[in-house]
Amino acid sequence: MSEWYSERPDFRFYVAQAQEARAESMARAGFLIVAGLGRALHGARAALSGALGAVQAWRNRHAARRQLLSLDDRLLQDIGLSRAEVLAAVDGTLGDRVQQPATLQPADYVDIALSGYAVGGCNDNGERRRAA
DSSP states (O other): OOHHHHHSHHHHHHHHHHHHHHHHHHHHHHHHHHHHHHHHHHHHHHHHHHHHHHHHHHHHHHHHHHHHHTSOHHHHHHTTOOGGGHHHHHHTOHHHHSOOOOOOOOOOOOOGGGSHHHHHOTTOOTHHHHHO
């Protein structure tokens, strides 16, 4: 600033007020920059954390797939898998592909122990028995 403004007593108040306003605006701008950088770093950290979590999950699935494929068919059958179902089992989509067994219906049979035949006697020969 030139000396002309600072020499006049009626402008000193305005000059001081302008300097305070400038200092306050610079402080606010600095705060906003720091706050914005903090938010950006927080977002970058969350994105990086998500990416690292995805890589770790992929590595775990890859190791599980490798271990299951190293088993022979008999062992896979013992745990209820075929070699073709290993990838679906590792990815977690096997439950969507496996058909649920049909629900068992009650059998249409008659218990002979409670029937009239059993109560009357198993060797009821009818007419021949009476004849003897």
